[in-house]
Amino acid sequence: MNQTHTRAIEALQPFIHLANSNSATSPRFIANIITNATSHPHTYVFAELLETPTIQSLQSPDIPPEYQGYLKLLEIFAWGTWQDYQATPNLPKLSTEQTQKLRLLSLLSLATTIKPLTYSALQSALSLPDTGDLESLVTSAIYSSLLTARLSPSSNPPTVNVTSVAPLRDVQPQSLGKMITQLTEWEARCGEVAQDLEAEIEAVKANAAIRATKENSYKEMYDARVKARKQEAGAPGAGGGGSGVGSAAPAARRGPLGIRRGARGLFGGNKREADDIEQDDGFFDAGDGMEIDEGAGSGSGRGNGSRTKRVLGGRRG
Known part of the structure; x- marks a missing residue:
């Protein structure tokens, strides 16, 4: 598990204990738990807190209207974005710490959905009209190990080059079915690819066996021919003398005038x-x-x- 994710879960544990305590009965107390949890500098995951019966009790129609929006606010911190907060009415007003936290969490989601991650796109999604505020937010995310990125203000257009994002966003329960479908399709594609690879491997093995058989056959033919040639060369009379070109004839006797003696018919006479x-x-x-x-x-x-x-x-x- 990622160390940043582990620290975030550990930072959430005290708020989970408070929500499970017997004193967590009044809506005001529950709202304070949510406010403090979302304001803490090291809490970035909130699914476990959301699943507690105390937090879920805010869905009751008996809850005063001023506290009913806290459950939705915690859901936005868990898997929503800054734009979701602005588009949802009747939510509690955010403190400075909550605003910074929600923008950081939104930055993590935007880094995985917007390509390229330009300054203009981020400023619009995070309601940051000043470029300096955006660079300060990205720098804070980098130093908090929320993402690994590099600012490129001189590029055209200016962009934020993100190389990795910490796994700190919770999964919305309504998206689980879609995720399961996507994973099932991905598994089926992987199975098809694996079958194709196995077929290719078998084809390669078969071709290799055919080549090996041909090579062995050629080698046997070559060895047989070499052996036959050696036997022919070593047979009796093979390559021996005779009256051919290579045979050496005895030297002819020549007289004092250089005429070979005994060479009858040399000059065509009788x-x-x-x-x-x-x-x-x-x-x-x-x-x-x-x-x-x-x-x-x-x-x-x-x-x-x-x-x-x-x-x-x-x-x-």
Whole structure:
């Protein structure tokens, strides 16, 4: 419970005891209780005092007319405003303390109903023609912990920026039915919102489960493919040698003239010519074919000083 509300209830207790005492029998005594309770600087709630049989006895038609208005006055202090007091005839005249108290209580109600809370609106509702009186009233409410607010006289229009209001106004009995209806509707809306949230949560869980299933399936497929690739790579003969591009061929033997020995068909000739290439190591010139100059006296028996040429791998002329 708010500390300000607790202090207000404690401040009202002596007046409740007086109303419940045996001496509270005359209308004048009851009227004095109401006057003193509403004038006390720390009393801001009056529902408990209103509920006492002594205070309710003022509704009797036997009560003198000058005291009949005190019950209505206490009701205005409990849940009414300054405007209600001015609009109700035959009410007792207020003292300075009661006037200040009723304006403070009215300020609490106005702070929760008027948006924005401008100077002009407050001055009209509280019958305060002077701006200084309004600022003094608001400052008093702030120091009494009735509300948390900040004055903004330089804003356009000048306003009172209220951030919190103490729960010090009583609830009018006639408004309980309306409040119960509003609370019931609010409870129904909260139930609908809760159901919608639960449905959303279930949908999110279902989607998450579907995603998890797909991810597990993809992972199993990936693992199976990786395993199959590894098995293929480790199979016998897989990726081995052969006559492909990557296989290493033995180095060819080459003769003194750089001609690879044993390479038959290298120059497009027949087997005999290839054998001649393997056997002859003489000087040759590359022409239309490949010629081997055997030189003079090579043992071919074709004459003295003559040179014999043999054509290998080309056309013979």
